[in-house]
Amino acid sequence: MKTENIVACNYVESNGGSFKAINPSLNLPISTPFVAADNDIIDSALDKAAAAFKVFKSINKDQKSNFLRSIANELELVATALIDVAMQESGLTEVRLKGELARTTGQLRMFADLIEEGSWVDAVIMPAMPDRLPIPRADIRRMLRPLGPVVVFGASNFPLAFSVAGGDTAAAFAAGCPVIVKVHPAHPGTSAITATAIIKAVKNNHLPDGCFSMLYDGSYEVGTALVQHPHTKAVAFTGSLKGGMALHKLAQNRKDPIPVFAEMGSTNPIFVFPEAVINNAQSLSEKLAVSVTSGAGQFCTKPGLIFVMENINLDNFKNHLITAFQNSLPVTMLTPGICANYFEKNAKVLSENGVSALYASEIDKSALPNGGNPILAEVTAENWLKNPLLAEEVFGPFSLLIIIKSIDELNAIVEKLEGQLTTTVIAEAEDVAKYCAIIEDLTDKAGRLIFNGVPTGVEVNAAMNHGGPFPATNNNFTSVGSKSIYRFVRPIAYQDWPDHLLPMELKRENPYHITRQTNQTLSKD
Structure with a gap:
């Protein structure tokens, strides 16, 4: 069987690696028949990625930025079909998916801008000091270079972004790393x-075809093989x-151990202090309910724990919160498995x-099975x-309100909390x-x-940090924003190399005109 960069399908369901079409009448703009990845396909994809890396890691910054923009442009050309199919597969709304596509193309262009500007490579130059006594100093020039082929595991809750x-x-491409994507089966x-x-976009920019491959599978074995493959240098x-x-x-x-950059979930606790409840019970309740239930509660930043200090307006706050939840209707979840897990966990x-239910909406499973x-x-x-289970994430439109009676309890809660993607403080000046x-x-x-906000809604920019202490992630990097590029690079220092052999970013004349640190001074000289 001939191996392609993409092995595509109509809708499929899998059972231990055996796949069949469940909607063969669906017209997808693809031509390659679906096949599950096997060891030969995995080896071919990684071999081509390793070969492509030798070229891709050193292409000039303009070619790389053009490639990223080309991907964004191509996605926009197929936007109608892309959103239509994504709606059918995920149950997400057209409005949500249009916003997600805009985020996807926007972050591709954000990285293109980053690459064009060029200073992200963190070039540091310490010129030679041959006359320094007692020991002369060599010419040392340091910058960041790409790691190599990156395996990306697609997420269930964001079929595009x-x-x-x-x-x-996008971050791996921007760093100069080929990408092998293992598709999420949803x-x-x-x-x-x-x-x-x-x-x-790869072909139009005359890049090696091994710069990108995408694989399907119906078992954990493919993921295991991808992580363990000797050509794989990082995993997201x-x-x-x-x-x-x-x-x-x-x-x-x-x-040879490699980094895995894993974002693994979070309860995103919200701490509501007394004066905020007394002054803003209704508006605060409405804001919290929307954050918990939007997208069927399937955002990684959904607030699953709401801690509230006892106060004179607590009952009023709870009543407003119940009313706000009553205004939230059941929504189709991403997959039958995610839906079943939600009901099991809650x-x-x-x-x-x-534990008692303040509100649980009715649901007609015959009309809305997932x-x-x-x-x-x-x-x-x-x-x-007393109960560690109550600190665990429930993925879906569920939140637990915890009533705090004393400062000692509040301190104990903060001490017990594990690492989170986000923590929110709702407070007035007196509370602070x-x-x-x-x-x-x-x-x-x-x-x-x-x-005084909510955690759902993650802005994509240079200041954003979408990560957190373990177990929210297993690393100290962000997976959102331009700084996420630093997951896929490593520093390298060049000592006493002639100028014509140095990377463009380190040459003496600074041909890219990027900001560099020379001795202790930042400049574009």
């Missing part, structure tokens, strides 16, 4: 259309703690000692502190003054600290 052409792929058709756009993953840690262990047990939480119903539950801080030490402690628990 965290999938085939998503942020991980959206094979969406992935196929996206991959054809990337492949067209967005998903569960179990899945992320499994990949991490595989990578660390290689003969049922388990609701069965725990001291629907997730919004649920708001309540527990005291005393019971929450009274609880400033506790708020400062929260900076040790999260990658992004939010004040």
Whole structure:
């Protein structure tokens, strides 16, 4: 069987690696028949990626930025088909997917701008000092260079922005790394259309075809083989703690361990302080309910824990929060498996000692078989502190309200919290003054600290940090924004090399005219 960069399909379902079409009448703009990846296909993809890396790592910055922009342009040309298929596969709305496509093309162009400007390579130059006594100094020039082929695991909850052409792929391409994507089985058709756009951009920019490959599979063996392949130099993953840690262990047990950059989930706790409740009960409740239930609660930044200090307006706040949840309807979840897991997890939480349901919407499974119903539950801080299960993520439109009675309980909660992608503080000036030490402690628990807002909605820019202490991630990098490029590079120093053999970014005349550090001074000289 001939190996292609893309192995595509109509909709498929898998059972232990055996695949069949379940909607063969669907017209996808692809021509290659679907096949599950095997060892031959994996070897071919990684071999071609290793060969492509020898060229791709050294192309000039203009060619690389043009390539990234070409991908964005090609995606926009197939936007109608792409969004239509993504709606069918994911159950997400047209409005949501149009926004996600804009984010996908926007971050590709953001990286193109970054590459064109050029200073991201962190060039540092320490010129020779041959007359320095007692020891002369060599000429040393340092910059960041790409790692090599990167394996990207597509995410279930973002079929565009965290999938085939998503942020991980864009950052790896920008760094100069070929990419091999393992498609998430929830959206094979969406992935196929996206991959054809990337492949067209590769060809139009006269790059080696091994710069990009995309593989399907129906088992864990393919993922294992990709992580363990000797040509793989880094892995990017967005998903569960179990899945992320499994990949991490595989990578660390290689003969040559490689980094796995895993975003693995978060409860994104919100701390609501008394004066904020007293002054803003209704507006705050509405804001929180929307954040919990939007997209059927399937954002990695959905607030799953809401901590509230007891106060004179607490009952009013709870009533407003219940009303706001009542205004949120059940929504189709991404996959039957995710939906089943949601009901299993929220049922388990609701069965725990001291937990009660403040609101659980009705759902007609015959009309909405994969629907997730919004649920708001309540527990005291005393019971929450005793039960580790209540600190676990429930992926879906569920949140747990925890009532705190004392400063001691609040301190114990902050101490117990594990690492999070986000932590939110809802407070008035009086609250900040009274609880400033506790708020400062929260900076040790999260990658992004939010004040009087909600965590859902992740802006893509240079300042964004979408990561956090373990177990939110297994690293100290962001997976969103231009700084995410630093996952896929390493520093290298050139000592006493003649100018004509140096990379463009380190040449003495600075032909790219980028900002560099020479001795202790930043300049474009």
